Each structure stands twice: as C-alpha cells, then as structure tokens.
Amino acid sequence: MNSKRSKGKNAFASLPQEVLTNFDELQQRLDIHFKNKSLLYNAFTHSSYVNEHRRKNFTDNERLEFLGDAVLELGVSKYLYSTEPNMTEGELTKLRAAIVCEPSLVKFSVELGFGHYILLGKGEEQTGGRLRPALLADVFEAFIGALYIDQGMEAITPFLETVVFPKISVGVFSHVMDYKSRLQEIVQQTNNGLLQYVIIEEKGPAHAKKFVTVVRLDNRDLGTGLGKSKKEAEQEAARHAIQELSTRQAEGEI
Structure with missing residues (x-):
C-alpha cells in the first residue's frame, strides 16, 4: 500500500468534530452514506x-478529481447513447462536452452546496477560494471519483x-x-412533409x-418546447419531436 495514501487516510480521523459533523449532514442530505468516510473527506x-x-x-x-472526470464522462456517455439514438457520434460528443465542461460542473457543485464543505487553507479562504469556479468544478469531479471507489457505478448512476x-x-444543454x-434531416429521410413552428403561448412579464x-408536421403536432426566446423554444420543440419520431419508429408506426 502507498504509505502516503495510508497516512492520509488515518490523518482524516483528526479533523475537527465540527467538520466531521458537517460531512455527516452532507451525507444525510444527499442520502449517500460512504462506507469509507475518508474518501469523502479526501474529495x-x-x-x-x-x-x-x-x-x-x-x-x-x-x-480523485482525475478519476471522477473519467467516471463522469462514462456515465454521461452511456446515458446519451441510450437516450439519443438519432444523434451522430459528432453530435453526442458535442453534447457531452457541454455537460461535463467547467461551467456546468460549477453549477452542479453550487446547487449541491459543495462549496460550504471544502477544506481550504486560510490564504485560499481569504481570497475567495470557496467560490472559485475551477475549485468548485474540481470538487464535483473528486466527489464522483470518491463515490466510485467507495460504491462503484451502482451508486454513480x-x-x-x-x-x-x-x-x-x-x-438545459439544447443550446449547443x-x-x-x-x-x-429526419423528416426529409422519411417523407417530404412540411414542418412548421408556431408560438402558441407567451408567459411571464415583459422582462422575463x-x-x-409547437412544431407540426403536415399540421400534426410533433413536439412542444418552452424557452426564454423564440429560438430556444423552437429548438426545444424540435428536440421533443425527434424523441417522438424515434418512439414511433421503434414501435413500427413509421
């Protein structure tokens, strides 16, 4: 066994009780309980x-960040492969890149409140390290790496x-x-019907x-989308329409 990692594992037992209590609260909130808590602290x-x-x-x-990066890519890749049968390899790669990029990881980390639990040096703390995007993204990946070692893909998924x-x-990532x-392209491959995008409702105040x-094929509704702009709503409607056509194809309706 690597002596450095062994010492590190034992060292985490000396963390202040307040810190240990905070991590217990985190596990409770996430409903994820580590068998080896040192992995959690290490993350x-x-x-x-x-x-x-x-x-x-x-x-x-x-x-752990290094490992978590690979595990996250695998999990997302498997999900996209299963749920987006009409996407090409290039499209899958582009979408995956948007999901696992730093800005996205930062959002995931912030939503989970991970910044509150990071163990920082005083200097890093004083210069706003707890809110530093790269640091928050790294912690998210490290957490995934720790969870993978502790419980495998059965817990990651x-x-x-x-x-x-x-x-x-x-x-959320449809903009890419x-x-x-x-x-x-799909419609042209199956028939030459006419696609139309129609705004059926506008919600909220003028500033938001x-x-x-709704997107229609020969006046039949295929998908509905909601967005902050007309373009975003049309993209979302098209995404739902692709899913609908895929389902119909699988069921032999087209």
Whole structure:
C-alpha cells in the first residue's frame, strides 16, 4: 500500500468534530452514506489545506478529481447513447462536452452546496477560494471519483440521475445542439412533409418572458418546447419531436 495514501487516510480521523459533523449532514442530505468516510473527506480537501497542515499528512483531492472526470464522462456517455439514438457520434460528443465542461460542473457543485464543505487553507479562504469556479468544478469531479471507489457505478448512476440527467432531459444543454436542422434531416429521410413552428403561448412579464412553441408536421403536432426566446423554444420543440419520431419508429408506426 502507498504509505502516503495510508497516512492520509488515518490523518482524516483528526479533523475537527465540527467538520466531521458537517460531512455527516452532507451525507444525510444527499442520502449517500460512504462506507469509507475518508474518501469523502479526501474529495473535499484542497491542496492549500494540505500545505497548511503538513504534519497531519493529509492528501488533496487531485487524484480523485482525475478519476471522477473519467467516471463522469462514462456515465454521461452511456446515458446519451441510450437516450439519443438519432444523434451522430459528432453530435453526442458535442453534447457531452457541454455537460461535463467547467461551467456546468460549477453549477452542479453550487446547487449541491459543495462549496460550504471544502477544506481550504486560510490564504485560499481569504481570497475567495470557496467560490472559485475551477475549485468548485474540481470538487464535483473528486466527489464522483470518491463515490466510485467507495460504491462503484451502482451508486454513480443514481447520483447522476438526480443531479445531472434531469437537466439534459429538460433541454438545459439544447443550446449547443441544432435540433431544428436535425429534425429537418429526419423528416426529409422519411417523407417530404412540411414542418412548421408556431408560438402558441407567451408567459411571464415583459422582462422575463417565456415562449411556448409547437412544431407540426403536415399540421400534426410533433413536439412542444418552452424557452426564454423564440429560438430556444423552437429548438426545444424540435428536440421533443425527434424523441417522438424515434418512439414511433421503434414501435413500427413509421
């Protein structure tokens, strides 16, 4: 066994009781309970904390971040492969990149409140490290890496189903995909019907208006989309239409 990692594992037992209590609260809130809690603590340990507590032999979260990055890509790839049968390899790659990029990981981390639990050195704390985007993204990946070691993909998949996949299904990342062009291609391959996008409703005040758009093929509704702009609503409607056509094809209706 690597002596450095062994010492790090034992060192986490010396964390202040308040810190340990905070991590217990986090596990309770996420309904995820680590068999090896040192992995959880390690995932939230920044290098600045390690540097300021050299005698404790803590280990930082960089190795877990490395692993978590790969596990996250695998989980997202498998999900997209299963749910987007009409996407090409290039389209799948583009969508996956948008999901696992730093800005997206930061949003996931913030929504989970991970910044509150990060173990930081005083200097990093004073310069706003707890809100630093790169640091928040790294912690999210490190958490996934720790959870994977502790419980395998059996725990990763439910976690992603709660935190990441719902945002894909409601079109949060649809801005990176041209679903309208893709839908047009599919329609041209099956028939030469006429696609129309119609705004059926406008919601909210003028400064925060949302549009509801339906896409129709030969006057038959295929999909409905909601967006902050007409363009976004049309893209979302097209995405739902592609899913509808895929379902019909699988059932032998077209």
